[in-house]
Amino acid sequence: MLRAKNSLGVIFFPAYDWAISATHPEREERLLYTQDQLREEGLFDIEGITEYKPLVAALEDVERTHFCFPNVESVCTKSHLISAGGAIRAAQLVMEGEKDKAFALVRPPGHHAMKSVHGSRGFCNINIEAVMIEYIREKYGALKIAVVDTDCHHGDGTQDVYWNDKDVLFISMHQDGRTLYPGSGFPAERGGVNAYGKTLNIPLPPNTSDTGFLHAIENVVLPVLDDFKPDIIINSAGQDNHYSDPITNMNFSARGYAKLNELLNPHIAVLEGGYSIQGALPYVNLGICLAMAGIDYEHVAEPDFSPQRYAQTEQVTEYIEKLSKELLASYFASAAPDIETLVKETGYERDGDFIVRAKDVYYDTDGISESQIESVVLCPDCSGTLRLETWSSVNPLSLGVEVPVGACDRCLAIGRKVLEQACANEKYRYVQSINRRDKEYMRYGF
Incomplete structure (x- = not known):
């Protein structure tokens, strides 16, 4: 056989x-x-x-x-x-x-x-x-x-x-x-x-x-x-x-x-x-x-x-x-660009703890248009907490917050603060939280 x-x-x-x-x-x-x-x-x-x-x-x-x-x-x-x-x-x-x-x-x-x-x-x-x-x-x-x-x-x-x-x-x-x-x-x-x-x-x-x-x-x-x-x-x-x-x-x-x-x-x-x-x-x-x-x-x-x-x-x-x-x-380039050059090359702008970029996404199968403002904590110790504002032709302004796998204490604290502020802000119709460090996944607003 x-x-x-x-x-x-x-x-x-x-x-x-x-x-x-x-x-x-x-x-x-x-x-x-x-x-x-x-x-x-x-x-x-x-x-x-x-x-x-x-x-x-x-x-x-x-x-x-x-x-x-x-x-x-x-x-x-x-x-x-x-x-x-x-x-x-x-x-x-x-x-x-x-x-x-x-x-x-x-x-x-x-x-x-x-x-x-x-x-x-x-x-x-x-x-x-x-x-x-x-x-x-x-x-x-x-x-x-x-x-x-x-x-x-x-x-x-x-x-x-x-x-x-x-x-x-x-x-x-x-x-x-x-x-x-x-x-x-x-x-x-x-x-x-x-x-x-x-x-x-x-x-x-x-x-x-x-x-x-x-x-x-x-x-x-x-x-x-x-x-x-x-x-x-x-x-x-x-x-x-x-x-x-x-x-x-x-x-x-x-x-x-x-x-x-x-x-x-x-x-x-x-x-x-x-x-x-x-x-x-x-x-x-x-x-x-x-x-x-x-x-x-x-x-x-x-x-x-x-x-x-x-x-x-x-x-x-x-x-x-x-x-x-x-x-x-x-x-394999020997020297990575400095942070400011990286921020510029990747299309982001600085905003306090965050680096920010705007994106537009088209859903060709469903005919949906989405706009995003993606903000990531600039962090040398982990992948950085993500704050994603999003709205589309089918959903009003909403927010996603992610604390990444292996998050440092600073990014965990920032993620919790962003989530707390978002839940108290009526401008967001839906708020979703992905906390990988604590393994917590929550939805708010419906």
Whole structure:
């Protein structure tokens, strides 16, 4: 009997009862062919590979991660909670030693959901990886975590959630934002002042093939991970870089995805995008499962794949090689800018204990416009207390206050003071508090 080198748990949740619409790319059929392929290939007959059912994420799991306005129930369905619960189940399997690795094959996806949530954007309501990460840090300690997002679209939501978090490294490989939604993810986006350098974006040109993706992994991602030394590596495993995906412009193959996973060697993978329901997902998911289990995947190939047809041009190769050198050099720059320069480079302004920036966010799926004033305590000892004023076309002025994981005494005191003042101020319709140090999650105003 074939045996897995690494024991693998596969959590499967296709969400048959949920879709944005009957013809939308994110719909019920997305994982049906994957389910058939995995069973036809006998994946679960391999010793060491086991299928698991997802959990249902609790409201508290979401509340420790997001400011949801007016509440969690208004911005996500039971299917979203089960999708996040599938990611949590993957974390449990690995963290408790039941499996070496785990792959959450779940939908709906989540990596475009930001810290503040008023609705759905980029097909995402809540950020399932972030919910999982915060579950890990709540239950298993304040670990250093690296997220490598290989979805074709920039993981702007995950970047936003961890923009100010010095203990979470976020790396996104994606199609250049000048050519694809959400129009972000450029090298200059490197994290907030308290976590500068803990965000790394690798924008790749359209028509990048296996060669380009694997070059970026080997020459940028792996050296950075080796320097950061995370306790856990998570692959935000979007599959819409595939050459057959209907809404992107890349030339990645199923075998290339498997090789990427072998090189990256993540503890946990969580499915994100990928909308070639028949042409890509069954083959890519099989390849990733085999690679995570340490089993040969060379036989995995799409029936219509031709390496010559989908090879990248010499110009694309040269561009990626140059970009990789620049990104790695920038990450390892010997001298970080001084605080005032950092404040300016990250788009903030000083306001007493806080640094402040204004943001506008558009929810393309739900047609919602949101405005924010984000204030973070400038702190050398922790990630800094967050004060987020937010209002949108569906919600009045509201406030979120977060005391971060590992908060220092000063930031804890500031967070408590901000919350006390907010609850006494009638200008805020809703107030939500995330106190990670004391593990308190509260909502006011409804």
